[in-house]
Structures are given as structure tokens and as C-alpha cells.
Amino acid sequence: MTHDHPHSHDHDTSHTHHPAWKHDGVRVVPGNQLDGNVPSTPGMDRKAAINFARVGAQKLWAGTVTIHPDAKTGAHHHGPLESVIYVVRGRARMRWGEHLEFTAEAGPGDFIYVPPYVPHQEINASATEVLECVLCRSDGQAVAVNLDIEPVEKPEQVLWVDPTHPTGGV
Numbered sequence: 001m002t003h004d005h006p007h008s009h010d011h012d013t014s015h016t017h018h019p020a021w022k023h024d025g026v027r028v029v030p031g032n033q034l035d036g037n038v039p040s041t042p043g044m045d046r047k048a049a050i051n052f053a054r055v056g057a058q059k060l061w062a063g064t065v066t067i068h069p070d071a072k073t074g075a076h077h078h079g080p081l082e083s084v085i086y087v088v089r090g091r092a093r094m095r096w097g098e099h100l101e102f103t104a105e106a107g108p109g110d111f112i113y114v115p116p117y118v119p120h121q122e123i124n125a126s127a128t129e130v131l132e133c134v135l136c137r138s139d140g141q142a143v144a145v146n147l148d149i150e151p152v153e154k155p156e157q158v159l160w161v162d163p164t165h166p167t168g169g170v
Contacts, residue, residue: 029050029054031049034048035049035053043067043068044065044068044071044073046065046135047065048062052140058140060139061135062134062135063135064134067092067131069126069127069129070124072122072123073122075119075120075121075146075149076121076147077118077145078114078137080143081138082113083114084111085133086110086112086134086135087110088133089108089130091124091125092122094114094120095120099150100121100151103156103157104157
């Protein structure tokens with residue numbers, strides 16, 4: 001289609017430039033500049049990378065957690081927040097349920113999803129190697145509700161069931 005009449009609008013897009021984007025656009029947080037000033041648990045080192053204080057994030061928290069060999073959290077949940085844990089190194093064991101009666105393990109490259117309000121416990125399954133994870137939560141607030149749960153002795157192993165592993169995979 002050709003236009004025989006002159007354009008009545010301007011093709012100069014410089015007016016759409018948002019001056020604050022230079023400093024308030026994409027942000028890179030170097031791995032050696034994470035904020036260790038976050039609530040921690042003995043045997044675990046948490047560091048914040050992305051949160052409101054660091055970058056102005058309104059709906060996300062992301063950071064790292066290093067769990068020492070044989071260390072574990074107490075039973076807790078994160079209120080209405082969803083959490084995703086990505087295992088970078090080591091072996092993670094998760095327990096969850098009203099009595100932490102379910103368990104599953106994850107290794108490097110695996111993702112773990114924790115829905116809102118699910119009582120759970122993170123465990124380093126190795127007695128000798130550190131467990132290194134990246135953690136993301138669906139809100140900038142660090143919600144953690146500690147629970148007084150009497151765990152069952154032998155949790156039931158739960159295999160991941162998804163379209164790729166319809167009969168379950170470990």
C-alpha cells in the first residue's frame with residue numbers, strides 16, 4: 001500500500017525515551033555484591049540479590065542460600081508466597097506435609113517449587129558437600145513462619161510426576 005499524501009505524524013521516536021531507564025531500567029547485581037544482611041539459620045548462609053531495598057523489586061525476592069553439610073532448617077512455611085529453589089551444587093532433600101511425612105530429593109540443575117502455606121523443611125542430604133541453591137520468592141517481603149511440628153520417623157518418598165515423567169522420577 002502506498003501513501004500519496006504526506007504523513008501527519010512524526011517518526012522521531014526520541015520523545016518516547018524514558019530518561020530514568022538509564023539508572024532504573026535493567027539492573028545487574030554482581031555475584032560478589034549480594035547482601036548477607038538477611039535473616040539466617042544456623043548452618044545456612046542466605047544472601048539477597050534482588051529485593052526492594054537493592055533494586056526496587058515490588059513482587060519478587062531472589063538470592064542464594066548455601067547450606068552446610070548435614071544442616072537443615074526447622075519446619076516452616078512462607079505464608080501466601082510461592083518459592084522456587086534451583087539447585088546449583090550438592091543434593092537437596094525436601095520434607096513437607098503436616099508432619100513432614102513426604103520427601104523428595106533434587107540435584108544440580110533441578111528446580112523445586114514450594115506452594116503457599118505448605119509446611120516444609122530443607123535439608124542438605126550430604127554429610128560432606130555444601131548445598132548451593134538460588135532461591136526466588138513471589139514477594140519482596142521475607143515471610144517465614146516457623147512451625148512446631150513433630151516429624152514422622154520415616155517420610156514417604158514422593159517421585160516427581162509430570163508430563164515428561166508420567167510414572168515418576170527421582
